[in-house]
Amino acid sequence: MPLKELAERRNTLHRKSDAATVLRHALDDVQIGPVALVSSFGAESVVLLHLAAQVNKAVPVIFLDTEMLFPETLDYQRKLAGTLGLTDVRIITPNRNDVLREDVDGLLHQADPDACCGLRKARPLELALQGFGGWITGRKQFQNGQRASLPLFEKDGARIKINPLAQWSSADLRGYMEDHKLPRHPLVAQGYPSIGCMPCTTRVGAGEDPRAGRWRNSEKTECGIHFENGRIVREGQAA
Numbered sequence: 001m002p003l004k005e006l007a008e009r010r011n012t013l014h015r016k017s018d019a020a021t022v023l024r025h026a027l028d029d030v031q032i033g034p035v036a037l038v039s040s041f042g043a044e045s046v047v048l049l050h051l052a053a054q055v056n057k058a059v060p061v062i063f064l065d066t067e068m069l070f071p072e073t074l075d076y077q078r079k080l081a082g083t084l085g086l087t088d089v090r091i092i093t094p095n096r097n098d099v100l101r102e103d104v105d106g107l108l109h110q111a112d113p114d115a116c117c118g119l120r121k122a123r124p125l126e127l128a129l130q131g132f133g134g135w136i137t138g139r140k141q142f143q144n145g146q147r148a149s150l151p152l153f154e155k156d157g158a159r160i161k162i163n164p165l166a167q168w169s170s171a172d173l174r175g176y177m178e179d180h181k182l183p184r185h186p187l188v189a190q191g192y193p194s195i196g197c198m199p200c201t202t203r204v205g206a207g208e209d210p211r212a213g214r215w216r217n218s219e220k221t222e223c224g225i226h227f228e229n230g231r232i233v234r235e236g237q238a239a
Helices: 003-015 019-027 045-055 069-083 096-102 114-128 170-179
Strands: 035-037 061-064 089-092 134-136 153-156 157-161
Touching: 003 153, 003 157, 019 045, 019 134, 035 045, 045 069, 045 170, 061 114, 069 089, 069 153, 089 114, 096 114
Parallel strands: 035 061, 035 134, 061 089, 134 157
Antiparallel strands: 153 157
């Protein structure tokens, strides 16, 4: 079955399903095949990780260590994986030879942030996803303009991408974290509602969009791991 048709059928099937049901069915869907969960272990990641752990603690979890993350993120990743009992967290780093060739001084993010994200996130992820028919993300419709029509299931190149939290609001996320007493990323309390790499993430002021601190003062809105036919999908472009 063509992947676009498969995604459309799954969206119809799960139009009234909750996130846990979407997750459970996605992980057992023989037509999609093996599925991995990709997590940044960022500000809101604990919700999806907790939901997944309730379904299957052995779900493959891909964590992209760009080697430019906040120390707090690395510490949070280790502690949270242990707290939730996740048994298959795969820490993926950039190819060493590629880094030495393309970003030996660690300043590529200043000259070409898209190239830096390609080197440290998109390309390592594509390699890590080999053998998987689908991958689970924590994206939500409210996060920016491009994500406003985000479906639960979508074709993503040669795979199906699953977005169980697509229809969740900020209030839904906060309520879930409070109800389950989940540990928050330590930088959230310091004014970082969206957390990426250290050089490209700043604090967010009162009244600003939660993602305003990502690539501030640039047109960049996505890291590049969300792409269609190898092309980065930016705000305002169709997914």
